[in-house]
Amino acid sequence: MAKRYLLQVVNYAIFMVLVGYFSSAPAYRHLAEDQAMVVLAFSHAGQHREPCREVSAEEMAKLPPNMRRPTECPRARSPVTVELLMDGKPLLSTVAKPPGLFDDGGVDIFLDTTVPAGEHQFSIRMNDSVRMKGYNYTHEQVAVLAPAQLLFIDFNTEQGFVFK
């Protein structure tokens, strides 16, 4: 009987060691000591694929009063192409297709990557219209990243790209 109790103590000790250890170990290194992270994240609706057209007075008259608008825009929107370069080399890029059955939704972009800490030259360019060649939004900025720093690059149509 004493042997059985002793074995039980051994088993409970093993149980404690297993639970206690794996509840917080082994430690996981998510980010190297000299690394920082860059996150490019924003919501944006691409421009309409086709230009809006003016509605004539005759057409307007045929519409119910609550639906009369001076312009009519096709629903489909352009994909959003964005590229982030660091020190002249591509770092992040994507072409985000507008969601929705009629390609009429805004896109949500969330891209992240780790980079070495230190000073870097960032260039961002974005195209949000299939009717336009090249990039209609560009931004250049130098940023000094501390180890473990998270550089959040946001975008809105009023301010363009914003480093946070």
Added chain:
Amino acid sequence: MSAAPIKRAYLVLENWFNLSFGSWNPLYHLGTLTFFFFWIVLVSGIYLFLFFHGSLDGAYASVERMTHEQWYAAGIMRSLHRYASDAAVGTILLHMFREFALDRHHGARWYSWFTGVPLLWMVVTLGITGYWLVWDQLAQYIAIGSAKLMDVLPIFFGSMARNFLEGALSDRFFILIEFLHLLGQPMLLVFALWFHVRRLSNVSINPPRGLAIGSFLALLTLSLIKPAVSHDPADLTTVPQVLNLDWFYLNIYPLLDYWSAGSIWILTIGITFLLMILPWVPPRPAGAAAVVDLDNCDGCKQCFDDCPFDAITVQARTDGARHEREVVVDPALCAACGICVGSCHASNPFRKAEKELKTGIDMPQLPINQVRTMTDTAVAALTGDVKILVFGCNHGFDVTRLNSDDTIGLSLFCTGMIPPTLIEYALRKGADGVMVAGCRHADCYFRFGNRWMEKRLEGEQAPVLRKRADRRRITIQGGAETDHNVVEGALAAFRQELSRLEQVEPEESPHG
């Protein structure tokens, strides 16, 4: 018959725990231990909730206060909350491994397995939301990781991960997580647990008291030796570098550093799918369900009480017989164990000695009449000074390996299938002793077969062994496929005991 490698490995582990715990073997109580750990989690969680501030600024500070300023109460509660949660994942994984290794997930038992797999994910996600509430760097890490995983699902508008960037998070986040962790997920879990055990009867949710006390003391000791602590507070302008992950719950997150969120979903869903279809892989024919013979059923409902899988129901008599009730078998739920045959007092082999023995509920593939014939044949073939008949089951030790001139093993679906009168019958027909060698003690492939058998022999559960049967000539020694030494040793000891009886009481023949 040799055990498959996985089963053999499991049986070694089980044997080790049998040496240490006997019938308290934690492997026999993994389901109830899991329930017990949840009770600890529930009680400690309610206590922690009293002191928790569910806000962006208050969450971390309140957890720190509990951990350090009130270490003797809330601090211990926090550690118990974490360690009991971790232990629950351990028992769930072992529970799954055990059912798989012992092949207890096929046939009519598919339901418990199938409904059990999602439970694991429910428990894991419950733990994940618990970690969010601390709002330290670990919470930040898993919150962003979870958001990335959710963002690839086509069910949300907008980017959830973007919410965790500086300035986008508010206290409403905590209200959502508190609701999920404290109410939504636990309620869903309880509901799913009810589904999980729905096709089982006599479900126990409490482990043996000694095992519960021992487990609790172990967790309490661990809480005192190594209290659960937080990481540094969450800071959304930085990225956590080193994380002390709880690998019971958070093991999937490191994959996000190497794989896309979509790949992780494919992996997770793939593993879940494979686990859930296991009961049908490989396909195998189900055993024929028990059949009720109303001409021999008086509606005593003992089979209803004994059925481990809730396959039998009782209803008002439909055949106009004078009895009040009758039983009905649902073939979809019947695991074909035959325990009901052993429960039926009409399965008495002394009845209709010259005719076909019919009972109230029988197994079409091995009717009780055939079992009686097998018994007759086996006893008649026994020779030697001490003739022993061994009843075994198809899932424990292979009793036919014991066959010799003076010993014959008969393997049935389950030892619970044996009516006590059959043992008395074997003794009366010429056996000097009967050994019942089903699954290991306190364990049974069909949940209760050997337990009911023991109770019947001890006179604790109908149908009981009649007093005229010499109990000294009956022994029980369960054993798994790998337990040759144990069963053969017990047989040798039993033979010796029977020899001694023959010498002491030569005139008292058991043969009537």
